Amino acid sequence: MRRKLPLTIVFMSTLLAFACSGDIIEDDSFTSRTETGTLPEVDIVKISTEGKSANIECAIISEGTAGIKRTGIVYSKTNKKPIIKGEGCSYRALIADDEGNFKGSITTVTVDAMYFIRAFAISNNSDTIYSEVDSFKITKQNPKIETLPVENRVKFGAIVCGRFIDAGNQGIKSWGCCIAKHALPTLKDTFEAAADTAKDEVYHGEFGIFFDNLTENTMYHTRAYVITEEKDTIYGEDRIFKTSKGGKFNWEWASNYEGAVADGAAERIKVAMDSAKYYYDNYSNMEKRIYVEYNTGVPTADCAITGWMRFGSNSRYQWVGTAEHECAHALGVGTASNWGSLMVNGSWKKSVAQRTQRAMLKDQQQVLKGDGTHFWNGGINQREEVTNGTTNSHGVVIKNERMLKTNALIVNGMRIDGLTSY
Numbered sequence: 001m002r003r004k005l006p007l008t009i010v011f012m013s014t015l016l017a018f019a020c021s022g023d024i025i026e027d028d029s030f031t032s033r034t035e036t037g038t039l040p041e042v043d044i045v046k047i048s049t050e051g052k053s054a055n056i057e058c059a060i061i062s063e064g065t066a067g068i069k070r071t072g073i074v075y076s077k078t079n080k081k082p083i084i085k086g087e088g089c090s091y092r093a094l095i096a097d098d099e100g101n102f103k104g105s106i107t108t109v110t111v112d113a114m115y116f117i118r119a120f121a122i123s124n125n126s127d128t129i130y131s132e133v134d135s136f137k138i139t140k141q142n143p144k145i146e147t148l149p150v151e152n153r154v155k156f157g158a159i160v161c162g163r164f165i166d167a168g169n170q171g172i173k174s175w176g177c178c179i180a181k182h183a184l185p186t187l188k189d190t191f192e193a194a195a196d197t198a199k200d201e202v203y204h205g206e207f208g209i210f211f212d213n214l215t216e217n218t219m220y221h222t223r224a225y226v227i228t229e230e231k232d233t234i235y236g237e238d239r240i241f242k243t244s245k246g247g248k249f250n251w252e253w254a255s256n257y258e259g260a261v262a263d264g265a266a267e268r269i270k271v272a273m274d275s276a277k278y279y280y281d282n283y284s285n286m287e288k289r290i291y292v293e294y295n296t297g298v299p300t301a302d303c304a305i306t307g308w309m310r311f312g313s314n315s316r317y318q319w320v321g322t323a324e325h326e327c328a329h330a331l332g333v334g335t336a337s338n339w340g341s342l343m344v345n346g347s348w349k350k351s352v353a354q355r356t357q358r359a360m361l362k363d364q365q366q367v368l369k370g371d372g373t374h375f376w377n378g379g380i381n382q383r384e385e386v387t388n389g390t391t392n393s394h395g396v397v398i399k400n401e402r403m404l405k406t407n408a409l410i411v412n413g414m415r416i417d418g419l420t421s422y
Helices: 257-262 266-282 320-330 351-360 401-416
Strands: 008-012 030-032 041-050 053-062 068-076 089-094 101-106 114-123 127-130 134-137 144-147 158-166 172-180 190-193 206-211 219-228 233-235 239-242 248-255 287-294 301-303 308-311
Touching: 041 114, 041 127, 041 134, 053 068, 053 114, 068 101, 089 101, 101 114, 144 219, 144 233, 158 172, 158 219, 158 351, 172 206, 190 206, 206 351, 248 257, 248 266, 257 266, 257 287, 266 287, 266 320, 266 401, 287 320, 301 320, 308 320, 320 401, 351 401
Parallel strands: 248 287, 287 308
Antiparallel strands: 008 030, 008 127, 041 053, 053 101, 068 089, 068 114, 114 127, 114 134, 144 158, 158 206, 172 190, 172 219, 219 233, 219 239, 301 308
16 A cells, blocks of 8 residues: 655755656755645655665655656665765656556665665656655575586596576676585585576576596585675585496497408498497496498498497598497487487487586587487587587587597487487
8 A cells, every 4th residue: 555655845946857767857956845735745665676676666646736747766875865966866767657656676786785765756846856765775695506416427427517596696707516526525626617507587597517537436526606796605515426337338340341351441440449439438338239340332331229330431431430420329319219209309308418418518508409310419420520520609619529428428318318229
C-alpha cells in the first residue's frame, strides 16, 4: 500500500530546463515554501536489489493544483538528504505512466555502501518537491561454485569440470580448477584457468579442464575455484577421483602382411597402429583387439565393430590419425546398435562426451555433432583436423598430440555415456 510521507518542499528561484533523462537541471538555490496545499506529492514505493543494481519504483500520490511536468529520483552515498545538484548527488529523470508510476535502476552500485534516495517531482510552477529519504544497501555476495564429479578419468589424465551456481555481485576475474594428491587443493597447488564458461539466465555456467601427465592408478583431489574482481577466492567442494590403469588395446596382422611389405606400407601401418594403441591405452579405459588387413582395393581405410581393420594403398591414410579414427568405429562409433539413440538429430545427447569435447577444445560453445557414421569435432575424420588443427570459437587452434588425445578421450566418454560395442 502506498503511504503519504511528510514532504520536503523547496522553491527554485532559477529556471529549470528539463525535458528528458540526461538534461541539465539548474537547482542551485532553494527557498522553503508554505503553500503545501497546491503542491504535488510523490513517494518511493519499492526498492529491490539484484547483483550490483537497485530497482526503484515510485508513484505520484497527488498532482496537486500546480500539476507536474517532471519526475525522477535523486540519490547519494554521502549526502543523507540528497537534492538535485547537491554535493555528492546524482539524479535521473523518469517518465511516469498513465497511472502515475515511474521507475528506474541504479547500476554498478558499490557493494556494502549505504545509498540515500528520494523521489522528486517538478511542478508546472517550477517547484521541486521531494519524498522522504529512503535508503538501501547491497550486501556483498560471493559467487557460488560447484565442483562436478570427475567421470572421465584415464591412466594419465582426467577431465575436471566446475559449474557456477550464482555469479554473486563482486564481479568475476577468472575461474578454473586446481588439483593435488592431498585434500582441499588450492591455487598453491597445480591449477589451470578455464577458457570460458557457458551462461544462461541463472548463470549455470559450466567449464572444464583437462589435466594431463597424472600418475596412473593414483588418488587425486580437485576443486573448482573462482577469483573475484575484489581478489576473493572461492572454492567448490573437494572431489576425489582415482586415475585408471589404462586401456588394453592390442593389434595384429591378420591378412596380406606380405603385400604391405612389398608396397612399403607395412612399417607405416605398424607405426600408426602402435601410436593409436598408445593413445587408447593411456587416454581411454577400453579394451579391444584389432585385426589389420592390407587391401589395395580399399580407397582409404575402414573398420568393423568386430575389430577387423583394413588399410588401402594410399599412404595418406597409413598414419596414427586414421588408425585412431578406425579404432573408434571398432568401439562403437557409427557401428554400435545404440549409436542412433545417443546421436540424435545430429548431436550427442549425454553429458560426459560433451563435457570432454568442450574441455579438450577449450570451448564451451562446442556441440558434439555427428551422423550415422561419424562425429565431430574430435572425430579426426580428416588428416588436417590433426595436422592443421581445429580452431575453436575463441580463435585458439587445437592440434597434433592434443587432438589425438581428444579423440581417445571423447570415445571413452561415449562409452561412459552408454555406447556399446561388444
